Amino acid sequence: MPELLVIWGPLLLAAAHIVVFTAWTVWISFTASTLMPANEFVGLRNYSSVLATRNWKIAFDNLFVFGGGFVAFTMLTGLLLAILIDQRIRGENVLRSIFLYPMAVSFVVTGVVWSWLLNPGMGIQKLVNDFGWAGFRFDWIVDREMAIWTIVLAGVWQAAGFAMALLLAGLRSVEPDLIKAAQIDGAGPVRMYTRVILPTLWPIMVAVLVILLQMAITTFDLVRALTGGGPGIATQLPALVVYDFMFQRGQIGRGAAAAVLMFLILLGVLVPHALFKYARKRRAADA
């Protein structure tokens, strides 16, 4: 049966690579592998050494600042844009295309472009200085404390249109009867959104939230292109730590441990979401 081969061949390869590769990386994370894989089992030693490095600690702290800032501001910007565009705005199609176009370019391009704009010697700061406001400072990118916010800024620019598109689709699918009923009750525009429309939108918000968190946890390209993890290691994120261990220090055991830790953080988002979706489906089926 040739079709059996065509059906199972590619599917088995795709499925096997997911299962085997995950198991493989997990196994390596428990071994004394350095440049080459070694089969000597060392228990959690790689994990404890990764967790003890300054690199990981900074990356982990940064993940909360960056993840929190990126998700919150992307969501808020996306929601604001969606609500505004929902007001029968002239040129809606053009605007929607404008807000979504950053999603079509790579994080590398986004990072390079923003690294120029944020460079105090030639970007926004220089422009404002040249206009006559000599004291104006916008040098987050070279400031250890603020540099992580440049990644938030570029990330929000890239992803806000995505949040807008999904939320707008949600706004447009609200039951017209619900809105009419609220109008009859005399609800103003603000009450209409906060009390009637937004509460129906939360399943979409949760879906957007989960995708944005997934993006945040696996962020790599953007940081490499924008700050390279610097100044110093001030904008380190978990994905950069993984890469650093694996390919710059030649410690694949520790690199694998860092990758598994990163995956566990991601699962901390994905598993509750899957359970939540499952529970909702069950409830809908029972009702």
Added chain:
Amino acid sequence: MPAWGRLLAHGIVWALGIAFLVPFAVVVLNSLRTAQEIAQSAMIGWPESWAFSNYAEAWSEFCVAQSCTGLRPFMWNSAAVTIPATVISTLLGAIAGYAISLWRFRGDTWIFGLVTLGIFLPQQVRLIPWTFVLRDIGLINTLTGLVVIHTIQGMSFTTLFCRNYYVSIPQDLMKAARIDGAGFFRTFFRIVLPLSPPILIVTVIWQFTHIWNEFLYGVTFTTGSQQPVTAALIGLNAAIADVPQYGVQSAAVVLAALPTLLVYLFGGKYFLRGLTAGAVK
């Protein structure tokens, strides 16, 4: 809503729209300014003399890491990875999606669930295994190696997209085909494929943008002249720190971003559909 409210909404949303355009507009304008002009003012400014030669230089003369070939070979590398990987992964996804949703076979839901798990598996978890697999099959530092990676990984998305589209094809059509004695492939080519253009466009656009924009595998598994354009662009940006040539560099950024931007410009509707399909899962 009162008239002033609508006016305010228009003002805010258009101001934000312009703000979103600024970063790319700045780069496009810079790509047309000479190095001296940029050095004298800021990155942000209107070109005084239109330096179209920046593009010629970025395309074929510019030096990245000691090789003065411009961006051209790296753009070709990206195309040589993206196009085959997009076509093959889409085709395999269409066949798999059809088999799972319409043909049905023992273990179909099970294998489908497993394959779509790949959507959530971070690249970092696959890096070490891919390194050894590529080395063992002799494809490390080759474009073919990247095609293999993106084809296999891409199947998670392409299978999901196609399967979710094909489930809405009525089973009666399948029954009729079977009564006519049509087999697996005949049914696929005669009945399923003609119904597929909408989902195939979505899948192709999704795969094309993702593979073209991919960076981590490109930078990990290839070096030097084998690198895709995203990896080369980072090298170019780092190398430029010594002798800034922002005009040429901006032209390089525009060129690297152009293929996916064009796809977006002409297939925005399908691009959005892919994003939504990926999000709802």
